[in-house]
Amino acid sequence: MSLRLFIGGMRGSRPVTGAAFAEFGGDTTSLLLVGSHGERLVLDAGTGMHAVAEQLAETDPGEVTVLFSHYHLDHMAGLTMNPLFYRSGWSFRLLGPTFADGSVRDAVTRLLAPPYWPLPVERMSAQIEFAAFPAERKRGHSPFSVGPDRKDEKVECPLFRLRVRGCLVPHPGGCLAYRIDDDQHASVVFATDLEWQKRTAADETAFLALCREPKPADLLIIDAHFARAQAQAFAGWGHSSWEDDLDLARSAGVSRVLLGHHAPEADDKTLRALEQQVKNRSPGSMLARAGQWLTIGR
Numbered sequence: 267m268s269l270r271l272f273i274g275g276m277r278g279s280r281p282v283t284g285a286a287f288a289e290f291g292g293d294t295t296s297l298l299l300v301g302s303h304g305e306r307l308v309l310d311a312g313t314g315m316h317a318v319a320e321q322l323a324e325t326d327p328g329e330v331t332v333l334f335s336h337y338h339l340d341h342m343a344g345l346t347m348n349p350l351f352y353r354s355g356w357s358f359r360l361l362g363p364t365f366a367d368g369s370v371r372d373a374v375t376r377l378l379a380p381p382y383w384p385l386p387v388e389r390m391s392a393q394i395e396f397a398a399f400p401a402e403r404k405r406g407h408s409p410f411s412v413g414p415d416r417k418d419e420k421v422e423c424p425l426f427r428l429r430v431r432g433c434l435v436p437h438p439g440g441c442l443a444y445r446i447d448d449d450q451h452a453s454v455v456f457a458t459d460l461e462w463q464k465r466t467a468a469d470e471t472a473f474l475a476l477c478r479e480p481k482p483a484d485l486l487i488i489d490a491h492f493a494r495a496q497a498q499a500f501a502g503w504g505h506s507s508w509e510d511d512l513d514l515a516r517s518a519g520v521s522r523v524l525l526g527h528h529a530p531e532a533d534d535k536t537l538r539a540l541e542q543q544v545k546n547r548s549p550g551s552m553l554a555r556a557g558q559w560l561t562i563g564r
């Protein structure tokens with residue numbers, strides 16, 4: 267039982283191009299998680315979504331869940347780059363939190379509509395539905411299921427489900443971190459866009475519980491936009507340092523960390539040097555590279 271993760275992109279804030287960014291990639295955050303029974307879960311829809319769509323297109327048409335952490339444009343712009351929206355046979359369930367500025371339906375239908383985009387959602391060939399992910403700060407974190415039998419929530423069939431929990435993390439406008447468990451055998455926490463230094467005691471308790479329970483996650487994917495030395499100058503920008511990330515992972519008992527939301531100005535040479543520092547402190551950890559597949563769990 268394992269999860270497979272494809273990295274479409276993990277650049278932070280804005281896409282970048284050019285030979286100097288070829289190794290780690292220039293597209294913004296979009297990942298594809300495939301469950302052991304073929305469940306397909308897209309994590310955020312940054313410009314890396316075009317690469318995620320290419321991977322999906324190699325599989326049979328069917329249901330895909332897209333889970334949004336929040337609606338900043340670097341996590342949304344790839345919605346305009348998904349050719350599968352224009353093909354029948356595909357069904358996309360767009361799932362995300364409701365913040366003061368609106369729901370997932372509000373955010374997506376504003377972006378995918380004139381004057382920003384020519385074809386509104388209701389005229390796309392794929393079936394598209396919206397669902398609100400309940401944002402809860404308490405322990406328990408709003409379980410949600412992804413899988414073929416999800417329509418009958420009363421059926422207990424854990425083999426065919428990914429269990430998704432979320433908790434709020436500090437970021438301007440709000441952001442959810444998610445934990446996805448595949449039948450208790452493999453688990454991943456996706457925590458893009460959080461400013462760990464701005465956490466309250468309640469934030470810390472909730473996020474560490476998300477990472478730890480029911481057992482330490484097999485992989486923590488986390489925002490490493492800054493180094494600690496710079497982070498002070500960018501307080502309030504909503505991002506964390508890789509040093510804080512490794513410290514909190516250690517507190518949570520997580521030994522494998524995938525660092526992302528790479529700063530747009532950080533070229534491959536800079537990120538390779540950073541990765542060496544990261545590995546010196548946490549040998550199981552690495553920086554996200556676009557185009558890479560990883561296996562999580564056994």
Ligand SMILES: [Zn+2]
Pocket residue numbers: 278279338340341459527
């Ligand atoms: Zn971002």
Ligand SMILES: [Zn+2]
Pocket residue numbers: 336338437459504
């Ligand atoms: Zn953001």
